[in-house]
Amino acid sequence: xxxxxxxxxxxxxxxxxxxxxxxxxxxxxxxxxxxxxxxxxxxxxxxxxxxxxxxxxxxxxxxxxxxxxxxxxxxxxxxxxxxxxxxxxxxxxxxxxxxxxxxxxxxxxxxxxxxxxxxxxxxxxxxxxxxxxxxxxxxxxxxxxxxxxxxxxxxxxxxxxxxxxxxxxxxxxxxxxxxxxxxxxxxxxxxxxxxxxxxxxxxxxxxxxxxxxxxxxxxxxxxxxxxxxxxxxxxxxxxxxxxxxxxxxxxxxxxxxxxxxxxxxxxxxxxxxxxxxxxxxxxxxxxxxxxxxxxxxxxxxxxxxxxxxxxxxxxxxxxxxxxxxxxxxxxxxxxxxxxxxxxxxxxxxxxxxxxxxxxxxxxxxxxxxxxxxxxxxxxxxxxxxxxxxxxxxxxxxxxxxxxxxxxxxxxxxxxxxxxxxxxxxxxxxxxxxxxxxxxxxxxxxxxxxxxxxxxxxxxxxxxxxxxxxxxxxxxxxxxxxxxxxxxxxxxxxxxxxxxxxxxxxxxxxxxxxxxxxxxxxxxxxxxxxxxxxxxxxxxxxxxxxxxxxxxxxxxxxxxxxxxxxxxxxxxxxxxxxxxxxxxxxxxxxxxxxxxxxxxxxxxxxxxxxxxxxxxxxxxxxxxxxxxxxxxxxxxxxxxxxxxxxxxxxxxxxxxxxxxxxxxxxxxxxxxxxxxxxxxxxxxxxxxxxxxxxxxxxxxxxxxxxxxxxxxxxxxxxxxxxxxxxxxxxxxxxxxxxxxxxxxxxxxxxxxxxxxxxxxxxxxxxxxxxxxxxxxxxxxxxxx
Amino acid sequence: xxxxxxxxxxxxxxxxxxxxxxxxxxxxxxxxxxxxxxxxxxxxxxxxxxxxxxxxxxxxxxxxxxxxxxxxxxxxxxxxxxxxxxxxxxxxxxxxxxxxxxxxxxxxxxxxxxxxxxxxxxxxxxxxxxxx
Numbered sequence: 042x043x044x045x046x047x048x049x050x051x052x053x054x055x056x057x058x059x060x061x062x063x064x065x066x067x068x069x070x071x072x073x074x075x076x077x078x079x080x081x082x083x084x085x086x087x088x089x090x091x092x093x094x095x096x097x098x099x100x101x102x103x104x105x106x107x108x109x110x111x112x113x114x115x116x117x118x119x120x121x122x123x124x125x126x127x128x129x130x131x132x133x134x135x136x137x138x139x140x141x142x143x144x145x146x147x148x149x150x151x152x153x154x155x156x157x158x159x160x161x162x163x164x165x166x167x168x169x170x171x172x173x174x175x176x177x178x179x180x181x182x183x184x185x186x187x188x189x190x191x192x193x194x195x196x197x198x199x200x201x202x203x204x205x206x207x208x209x210x211x212x213x214x215x216x217x218x219x220x221x222x223x224x225x226x227x228x229x230x231x232x233x234x235x236x237x238x239x240x241x242x243x244x245x246x247x248x249x250x251x252x253x254x255x256x257x258x259x260x261x262x263x264x265x266x267x268x269x270x271x272x273x274x275x276x277x278x279x280x281x282x283x284x285x286x287x288x289x290x291x292x293x294x295x296x297x298x299x300x301x302x303x304x305x306x307x308x309x310x311x312x313x314x315x316x317x318x319x320x321x322x323x324x325x326x327x328x329x330x331x332x333x334x335x336x337x338x339x340x341x342x343x344x345x346x347x348x349x350x351x352x353x354x355x356x357x358x359x360x361x362x363x364x365x366x367x368x369x370x371x372x373x374x375x376x377x378x379x380x381x382x383x384x385x386x387x388x389x390x391x392x393x394x395x396x397x398x399x400x401x402x403x404x405x406x407x408x409x410x411x412x413x414x415x416x417x418x419x420x421x422x423x424x425x426x427x428x429x430x431x432x433x434x435x436x437x438x439x440x441x442x443x444x445x446x447x448x449x450x451x452x453x454x455x456x457x458x459x460x461x462x463x464x465x466x467x468x469x470x471x472x473x474x475x476x477x478x479x480x481x482x483x484x485x486x487x488x489x490x491x492x493x494x495x496x497x498x499x500x501x502x503x504x505x506x507x508x509x510x511x512x513x514x515x516x517x518x519x520x521x522x523x524x525x526x527x528x529x530x531x532x533x534x535x536x537x538x539x540x541x542x543x544x545x546x547x548x549x550x551x552x553x554x555x556x557x558x559x560x561x562x563x564x565x566x567x568x569x570x571x572x573x574x575x576x577x578x579x580x581x582x583x584x585x586x587x588x589x590x591x592x593x594x595x596x597x598x599x600x601x602x603x604x605x606x607x608x609x610x611x612x613x614x615x616x617x618x619x620x621x622x623x624x625x626x627x628x629x630x631x632x633x634x635x636x637x638x639x640x641x642x643x644x645x646x647x648x649x650x651x652x653x654x655x656x657x658x659x660x661x662x663x664x665x666x667x668x669x670x671x672x673x674x675x676x677x678x679x680x681x682x683x684x685x686x687x688x689x690x691x692x693x694x695x696x697x698x699x700x701x702x703x704x705x706x707x708x709x710x711x712x713x714x715x716x717x718x719x720x721x722x723x724x725x726x727x728x729x730x731x732x733x734x735x736x737x738x739x740x741x742x743x744x745x746x747x748x749x750x751x752x753x754x755x756x757x758x759x760x761x762x763x764x765x766x767x768x769x770x771x772x773x774x775x776x777x778x779x780x781x782x783x784x785x786x787x788x789x790x791x792x793x794x795x796x797x798x799x800x801x802x803x804x805x806x807x808x809x810x811x812x813x814x815x816x817x818x819x820x821x822x823x824x
Numbered sequence: 825x826x827x828x829x830x831x832x833x834x835x836x837x838x839x840x841x842x843x844x845x846x847x848x849x850x851x852x853x854x855x856x857x858x859x860x861x862x863x864x865x866x867x868x869x870x871x872x873x874x875x876x877x878x879x880x881x882x883x884x885x886x887x888x889x890x891x892x893x894x895x896x897x898x899x900x901x902x903x904x905x906x907x908x909x910x911x912x913x914x915x916x917x918x919x920x921x922x923x924x925x926x927x928x929x930x931x932x933x934x935x936x937x938x939x940x941x942x943x944x945x946x947x948x949x950x951x952x953x954x955x956x
Contacts, residue, residue, distance in 0.1 A: 616921045617919075617921040620921045620942070621839070623920075624941075624942035627943040628942070628943035631943070632842065632845050635849065645845075651838055652838055770897070790891070
C-alpha cells in the first residue's frame, strides 16, 4: 500500500515536471542504446578476429602442407643414393618428384655441401658446384639443418639462378656420417600462390610474410604490403622448420563499427523522441486545463449572453418541472405578461395561472412525455393578476437529458390577445360575409384555372340549381353538363373565345337537378398572377323572371307591332279601297256633267250603280274585318275538328264530285281543338275553297287535312296538289286584301285575308308553303 | 295631234270604263288599250317588239296593286328592254292613294314620269300628252 502511494507520488512528481520527465526518459533510453551499442561493437569485433584467424589458419596450413610435401621430396631424393652415396636414376626420379610436387621448381643433391646434381639443370646452371657451406650468406642456414638434423627451409633469398626462392635442405647421413644435402628449390611466389596468401583478395585484410635475418637477427618482410604493423591490428603464426612468421593484418583498425554507429544514432533519436513525447504528453493535462478554463470562460460568456437574450426576449420563457409542475425558471417577460413576480407565480403554481388541465393540453403533455411529439403549440386564455383575461400562445417542448424521460418542460409564451381579438373580429366578419353570401340570391363562384377545379361556390347554388356545394367540388364538369343543350355550344364557345381573359358577362339557360330550365346571367372576372390568369370568379344571377317578363314584353311588343301593322294595313286598305270608289264616283259625275247625250248619261248612271254595289261590297268586307279584329270576347270551346271538316266537305259536295277531288282526313274522330266555331268553319271553308279553285288542270285534286302537335301546339294542316303559288314573288301579298295572283277571273283577294285575320284573332298564326305546279300547304298554329 | 298611243294597265273594271271615256273625250290619242294586269301589258309589249311593230305606247297609265303582276314587277320587266327603245315610253303611276315609299321607289325607274292621283280628268290627260 505504502509502495503504491510512493509510486503514485513519484508519478505525480514527474507529471508535474514534464521536461524533467522527458529528459529522464531520454537518458534511460540513451543509456540502454549505449550499452547495447558497446556490446554489439564487441561482438562484431570478435566476429572479425575469428574470421581473421580462420583465414590465417588456412594460409598457414597450406604452407605447412607444402613444406611437408617438400620434406617428402627431399626424402625421396635421398633414396636415389646408393650405399656409396652415388645417386642412381637421379634425373628420372627428380622428374617424377617435381611432377608430383609442382611447387618445387628444382631439386638438388648437394654432397659435402657442394651442389653437384641439379634437376632440371637448365636455367639452374649458375648454382652448379656452389659450395653452400662455404658461402657466407647461406652457410649459417645450411648449418642450421645439419645441427638440427632435419629439414630446414632457408630463405627467402636471392637465388643464384635468379628470383627469390626458398631452399629446403635435408641433411643426409651415410653410416652416421654427414654425406651432404638433398635440397628442394621453391620459388617464393609459387609457395605463396600455393598457400593462398598470394590469392587473398579481401577488402578488409592483407598478409605479410617475415623472417628474422640469420645474420642481423632483424625481422625482414617479404611481401610488398605495409611492414610497420605497430599501429595495425594483426594476428600471426610461425611456420615450423623455418624462422618464418605469417601475418594477417586488418587494413583498418576499427574501433566502432558503422552498424553500431547507425543503431546508436537510431537509439538516440528514439530516446530523444520518447523524451519529447513524454514531455508533450505530460504537458497535455496542463494544456487541457488551460483549454477547459478558456471554454468555461466562453460558456460563462455564452450563458450570460443567453440569459440576457432570454431576459430581454419579446416572448415569455419558463421552465417547469415535469413531476411537480412547479415553475423552475422564468424570464421577466413571462412574469410581466401575467403581472406576477417570479416568486408569486412559483408560490401560486403554474397550473393556477395557466390552466393545463384541459383535455388537449393533457393529451399533448402525455405525448410529449412518451416522446411521440417533440413539442406542441396551444393558445389558451390566462388570468392575469389584475383579473384581466389574456390570450397566450404557448409552445411547449420537453427537456430531455441522456435519452431518459423529460425532466422539465420549456415553455415559450406570447401574448396574442390583440391577434385573437382581431381574429374574432375577422371571424365575425367572415361569418357575416358567409351569411350574406349564403343568403344572397345569387351564386358566387370561384374556379381555379390551373387545377381546372371549382374552388368555391356559394350555398345558393343548392337553392337555385339543386346541386350541393360538394357535388360541384366533386364533379368539375357539373356546370358544363347542366347548361341547356341549345345554349351549351354558345356558352362554352363564349368562354373559350375569351382568350384575353377580359371581364365579361353572358346569359344562357341551365337545367336544374329537378329538370327545370332557368335563365342565368354569368358575370365573370379574372384574378391574375404575373399577368397570367390563375383564377376566375363570378356571379350567377337567376334572371328567369326577368327573361320571362322580357319574353312577355317581346310577345306583347310583337302583338302590338302586329296589331299596328294590321291597323296600318287596314287603314291603308280602307283608304285605298274607298278612295278607288270615290275617285271612280268623282270621275263618273264629271263625265255625267260633260255628257253630250242622254244615252251617255244613262251609261254613266249604270256605271255609278256598279260603283255603288262595289262600294257596298267593300264596306261589307271591311266591316267583316273590323268585326274580326274588334271582337275581343270571342267564344272558344272544345270543338270536334272532324265534325267541322265533314260539314265543310258537305258545302263543297258539288265541286268535289265535279272535279273528282280526293279528300283525305288524317284527324282522329274525337280530336278536340279549342276554337271559335264560326271562325273554324270559315277558315276550313276558305282553305278548301282555294284548294279546289286553284286545282292543277293536269291532275285530279287531292286535298289532305291533318291535325297534329308541333312544339306542344295543335296544328291544322290543309294541303293540296294544285297549281301552287310563286312565294318568291307573292309572299308579301298572299294574305293581303284584294291581293290576287292568279289569272282566275273569280279571284277576289278576300278569302285568305279574312282567314289570316281570323287565325290571328284567335291568337294563332298561319303559314304557307308552296311550290308552283306542285301544291300548297297551309298550317294553322292554334294558341 | 291625234298621234299618241296610250295604254291603261289597271285591274279595276269600272275604272277601265271610266278612263276609256276620258281618253276618248280628250281626243289626243290615236289609239288606246287597257290591260287588267302588268303581265298582259308586258306580253303585248314583247309581242310588239318581236314583230318590230312601231305601235309602241307613248304613254302608259299604270296601277300598282294588281293581280298576277303588279305595277312594280311590270317596271322591273320594262327595265330589261333596251334603253333606246323604252326611253320613249312615258309611264305614269295612277293610284287612288299614293304612299311615300311608293314615290321613293318610283325614283329608281327612269321611265316613270310622274304620279297622277285618281280621279284623273280630261285636262290632266291633255297636259300629260303635251309634256310627252
